Amino acid sequence: MGGSCLAERLGHYVRLSASERVALDRLEEHDRSYRRGTIVISENDAPREMFIVRQGWLHSSVVLGNGSRQIMRFQFRGDMIGLPLLAFPDSPETVTAVTDVTLCPFGRERLAQLMAAHPRLSALVLALTVAERVSLADRLASIGRTSARARVSSLICEINARLRILGLSDGGAIQLPLTQEDIGDATGLTAVHVNRMMRGLVEDGLIERNGNHLRVIDEGRLCAEASFVDRTALETGWLPPAQ
Amino acid sequence: MGGSCLAERLGHYVRLSASERVALDRLEEHDRSYRRGTIVISENDAPREMFIVRQGWLHSSVVLGNGSRQIMRFQFRGDMIGLPLLAFPDSPETVTAVTDVTLCPFGRERLAQLMAAHPRLSALVLALTVAERVSLADRLASIGRTSARARVSSLICEINARLRILGLSDGGAIQLPLTQEDIGDATGLTAVHVNRMMRGLVEDGLIERNGNHLRVIDEGRLCAEASFVDRTALETGWLPPAQ
DNA sequence: CAAACGCCCTGATCGAAATCAATCCGTCCC
DNA sequence: GGGACGGATTGATTTCGATCAGGGCGTTTG
Secondary structure, eight states: OOSOHHHHHHHTTSOOOHHHHHHHHHHTSOOEEEOTTOEEEOTTSOOSOEEEEEESOEEEEEEOTTSOEEEEEEEOTTOEEOGGGGTOSSOSSEEEESSOEEEEEEOHHHHHHHHHHOHHHHHHHHHHHHHHHHHHHHHHHHHHHSOHHHHHHHHHHHHHHHHHHTTOOBTTEEEOOOOHHHHHHHHTOOHHHHHHHHHHHHHTTSEEEETTEEEESOHHHHHHHTTOOOOOOOOOTTOOOOO | OOSOHHHHHHHTTSOOOHHHHHHHHHHTSOOEEEOTTOEEEOTTOOOSOEEEEEESOEEEEEEOTTSOEEEEEEEOTTOEEOGGGGTOSSOSSEEEESSOEEEEEEOHHHHHHHHHHOHHHHHHHHHHHHHHHHHHHHHHHHHHHSOHHHHHHHHHHHHHHHHHHTTOOBTTEEEOOOOHHHHHHHHTOOHHHHHHHHHHHHHTTSEEEETTEEEESOHHHHHHHTTOOOOOOOOOTTOOOOO
16 A cells, blocks of 8 residues: 555654554545546535545546536645535535546545544645645636636646655656547537647647647746646644654 | 634534634634725735634635636635645735625734644535635636526525525525626626626516515526536545544 | 716627538548 | 548638727816
């Protein structure tokens, strides 16, 4: 098993105490694997559990009345999934495995216990949730106020930045297990138009592509065009003392 | 002063203990007023405080490289402002007073103390933040995947639903202190097009307008067209016991 | 009081992205 | 091997919303 993925992630930001580590390990006592394409949580269902991603890619999405789909966010190793369960009995979003995945399920009571016993972890979880909210807001601005090309660029920049801190970006070279339709649903575009934009980025020497493999060539220019801001760092000076 | 606005809001969801009430009151010891139009927090500045809204409307927005603005969210009485300070030293967004406002400032340490002493309040604040994230995701889907008309409808539905629980919507009649440009910046449209969409909604008998005054006539149809889901209710069954 | 300004409204034109329609290509499966 | 299928690609056309331009109206301001 090799220790909690969430602990690994939080360990980037603070030095965890032994008892915090134990508490986090408990969130990931169990794990469960799903095949690529599986729906892990279904919109409007009442899930009983949340998950921490141990391995693989997922995304959360909604399907609107008109039949079109919007992908909200992609989730990677160490990300928490299904947190809306903390606020709503029925899931507002569908979570789908993009690749084969391994997830660690945990219940609300587990999290409540952890929060009661470990104020600093509570605060960290809150900070992570706030950071995710900010990241969604960035996406909102990108979709609401930028061109198709900038939207695609922005998505690539975000994915690359997030994979990098996980050690999954090798100098800008990443695995991108998404169809152009997925990218369209994440950026509010059609697959056809995503195709044209990506060819444009290739033509202009900003990225290279090869099947599922993508390489960011000129990250500076790509991020600048997209007004992309890296949100992977986290402020931790204010946290209460460890327990 | 008349008690904490946040307590008032949380009181909708749980029965607060005396000591929780005291802790919440402490977050709102001070208050400060700002004139309509004032920038309360500036993008890229390093604010020292967060705020709870006591009175008035605000919005948070970003300005992109191309000069255009995206409004992320409107804030009303009882809402918390500036939470990104928990995750980032520099504000990712600008917060502007839409009307004259009264705000209660509080520092991170205050919140950290509160979270350490009151696990249930921690959990509630987390739940509220999650709910806000979901609400942003709804907006994202609206902007990414629906027509101009549906986007405007959706914004009206959301504002109406949120004002209603504050007792500020009188059977669908609300004060809307926004210019059509503001509405455009919130929905990813131009003011010109917002104008046409709103006239369309009036023409079709879905809303009525009169200066700053707006009345939702047929909420069912308006929300249905917009694929709007009300997120004002909050799940609280899982919370740890009060302190 | 006149001027300036902010905001609302409307018409004409433009353009970016959607839609429609095919073709191509690799892979899975019988 | 040969369909069948999912996904990428490309071209032609359409459309929704942006842009441009101007007018009206109420309110602040000098």
